[in-house]
Amino acid sequence: MSTEPATLISRFLLTGQCAIVTGGGSGIGRSAALLLAEARARVAVLDKSESSARATADEIVRRGGEAMAQAVDVTDEAGLERVFAAVAERFGRLDVLVNNAGIAIRGPALDLPVADWNTVLAVNLTGMFACARIAARHMKSFGHGGAIVNTASIMGLSGGLYPNIAYQTSKGGVVNMTRALALEWAGELIRVNAVAPTYVRTALTAGLLTNPEITATIAAATPLGRLAEPEEIAAAILFLASPAASMITGVILPVDGGYLAR
Numbered sequence: 001m002s003t004e005p006a007t008l009i010s011r012f013l014l015t016g017q018c019a020i021v022t023g024g025g026s027g028i029g030r031s032a033a034l035l036l037a038e039a040r041a042r043v044a045v046l047d048k049s050e051s052s053a054r055a056t057a058d059e060i061v062r063r064g065g066e067a068m069a070q071a072v073d074v075t076d077e078a079g080l081e082r083v084f085a086a087v088a089e090r091f092g093r094l095d096v097l098v099n100n101a102g103i104a105i106r107g108p109a110l111d112l113p114v115a116d117w118n119t120v121l122a123v124n125l126t127g128m129f130a131c132a133r134i135a136a137r138h139m140k141s142f143g144h145g146g147a148i149v150n151t152a153s154i155m156g157l158s159g160g161l162y163p164n165i166a167y168q169t170s171k172g173g174v175v176n177m178t179r180a181l182a183l184e185w186a187g188e189l190i191r192v193n194a195v196a197p198t199y200v201r202t203a204l205t206a207g208l209l210t211n212p213e214i215t216a217t218i219a220a221a222t223p224l225g226r227l228a229e230p231e232e233i234a235a236a237i238l239f240l241a242s243p244a245a246s247m248i249t250g251v252i253l254p255v256d257g258g259y260l261a262r
């Protein structure tokens with residue numbers, strides 16, 4: 001590998017690569033899709049909301065990038081098969097999956113309906129597994145390896161500040177699924193990593209974070225003293241997806257202002 005500076009810095013880019021971002025219509029996924037496109041990837045924006053997937057893809061194109069939008073629910077395995085095949089067909093390769101779509105249904109463990117538990121696990125864990133597996137099959141068939149970045153959470157590595165048992169359990173699952181898939185697919189040169197964000201102001205947390213006492217408590221629990229911005233999570237996602245991280249697999253990268261360091 002050359003250490004000539006221009007070559008080295010280009011390893012932080014995704015020139016010539018194709019990326020899929022799930023949950024790309026909003027929040028962290030939208031930021032990641034825009035940043036990956038800025039890093040020169042062709043990006044397929046997937047979301048269960050067709051209009052928001054379209055809006056992100058349109059914004060990428062408006063900024064001079066190449067993108068496509070696909071409406072799909074990550075709990076619909078047949079739909080995922082169809083959509084991933086359409087992306088692979090259109091772009092002729094698949095290098096990166098940002099496995100990011102997720103939901104939360106908060107509530108004390110003693111009161112949470114089993115149906116809500118099942119819904120959260122179906123999207124956050126089973127949906128992520130389905131996307132990872134379908135992406136890995138395409139990467140394997142193209143024979144060029146790839147990078148999968150799962151969006152876990154500080155809630156997958158700690159008990160959390162507020163009752164959110166289904167979400168916390170799902171993210172704990174994502175953490176160990178990341179490690180296990182990294183080991184299983186290393187032979188195919190498919191790297192599997194995760195980001196573990198702290199609280200970010202997005203649609204997902206809008207209800208919780210309208211309460212100033214809650215945001216103050218989170219800030220106080222965070223050495224850097226604040227919540228994260230979606231762009232700060234996207235930056236870590238791009239790094240893990242890029243050739244700059246070519247020796248990194250099976251890692252859970254906190255993007256948490258030091259929250260987990262205590």
Ligand code: NAD
Binds near residue numbers: 074102198203
């Ligand atoms: P968000 O609500 O802004 O965006 C999530 C997107 O996923 C939405 O566009 C939604 O339509 C889509 N989506 C939801 N369910 C889907 C499904 N079944 N199929 C396809 N698309 C679906 O939320 P966000 O905060 O950007 O969350 C993105 C990821 O980041 C999630 O996995 C979340 O758990 C994780 N995360 C968020 C925070 C935070 O504080 N916001 C912290 C840590 C981790």
